[in-house]
Amino acid sequence: MAEKIKYILDVEEVPKSWYNILPDLPGKLAPPLHPGTKEPITPDMLAPLFPMELIKQEMSQEGMIAIPEEVREHLIRIARPTPLYRASRLEKYLKTPAKIFYKREDVSFVGSHKANTAIAQAYYNKKEGIEKLSTETGAGQWGSALALACSMFDLKCEVFMVRASYDQKPHRKTIMKLYGAEVHASPSSVTEAGKKILSEDPKCTGSLGIAISEAIEVAAKDEKTHYSLGSVLNHVMLHQTVIGQEVLKQFEMADVKPDMMIGCVGGGSNFAGFTFPAIGQKLKGKLECEFIAVEPTAAPSITGVESGKSKFEYDFGDTAGMTPLLKMYTLGHKFIPSPIHAGGLRYHGMAPTVSHLANEGVVKAEAYEQLETFESAAIFTRTEGIIPAPESAHAIHSAIVHAKRAKEKNEEKVIVFNLSGHGLLDLGGYESVLKL
Ligand SMILES: *Cc1c(COP(=O)(O)O)cnc(C)c1O
DSSP states (O other): OOOOOEOOOGGGSSSSSSEGGGGEEEEEEEOBBOOOTOOOHHHHHTTTTTTTTHHHHOOOOSSSSEEHOOOOOOHTTTTTTTTTEOOOOHHHHOOSSSSEEEEEEGTTSSSBBTTTHHHHHHHHHTTTTOEEEEESSSSHHHHHHHHHHHHHTTTTTEEEEEEEHHHOOOHHHHHHHHOOOOOEEEEEESSHHHHHHHHOOOOOOOOHHHHHHHHHHHHTTTTTTEEESSSSHHHHHHHHHHHHHHHHHHHHHOOOSSSSSEEEESSSSSHHHHHOOOOOHHHHOOOOOOEEEEETTTSOTTTGGGTTSSEEEEEEESSSOSOOOEEEEETTHHHOHHHHHHHOOOSSSHHHHHHHHHHTTSSSEEEHHHHHHHHHHHHHHHHHOOOOOHHHHHHHHHHHHHHHHHHTTTTTOOOEEEEBOTTTTOHHHHHHHHTT
């Protein structure tokens, strides 16, 4: 009989709580520091930007945090639970004894995992009487996700989109506008931070760090506007753990134990959401598995440590130096990466939780060049039939590398990666890199 290729959960099996890794972390997570005093920040310092419920989650030591029913309902509406697929055609193509699986976060309405946290964030802001959310976006996936979430909760949405992507991916801007958001190319002339950069470099193609500075400035100036971040922070990692909890149930359905879980990392959220529930099990001695975070060589936050390009130290989350200082792997907050097509991976830092786990050796990191990731994406398209996001292509490439190694060693490894999004709006990138 042919092997099963799809593992689909019932709607009732969408998690009812988020998994909080903070109490399970080995060692102590370094606290965020106030940029001026260098003292640990207190909840009231974050209150101008975030609703209190999210600030509590940011620092919570509770192991499981209940998902509000309304949030869960919207998660179900936009595609949860998502399927786990067996990459049987890719396995055959590679002639590998490894079993390869992938979790499909590409099926959400906005084509990536990002709506998982956007919905939760919009919900808590709405509940506190906020009227508008401001944010930054790189490739446009986060902006689209937040614009969708704001439309669901009748909030206004203002998005600062990195100039390089704004020009490369005009359709993302259209999506955000269709959901009702206001979109600026960043650096823009609507904020002081943007104007300052433009006065120094009128042709600046932008960076996530700059766009964050602009979005924070807009929120700081208006009581009824809050800021929303699509990655990096603890509460974002938390919201994404619906992915990994579903995956653990799907492993049971498939009757497998993973040997290797792989995700691409920009700020770290899809990787965290996918792996943290399993990492929790590993930390409790219930699972033997490797966890691999994959970066582009153009923005090697974790892997750059060896060559001195990056450091594990306190740094700002944005370019202007307005955010709290976070202890993380960082390329430096002034870092402007080359405009690779995996826009979501062009961030200078890495989530403090993911950084901490990498520093403790629980998470391993790898980095790959743009061309090889696109070539692997094309193999995936031709075997599995899905056009992946250039970000997800990094996870796919790593899975292929490890499946080939398994073939050399004749090992029946179980390799699972997170397909964080689809690439149907990244065709320009495919055309230019693969010369199509
Ligand atoms: C944003 C994005 C990423 C990178 O962000 P993380 O916070 O590291 O997950 C990866 N894949 C896709 C499809 C994205 O949209």
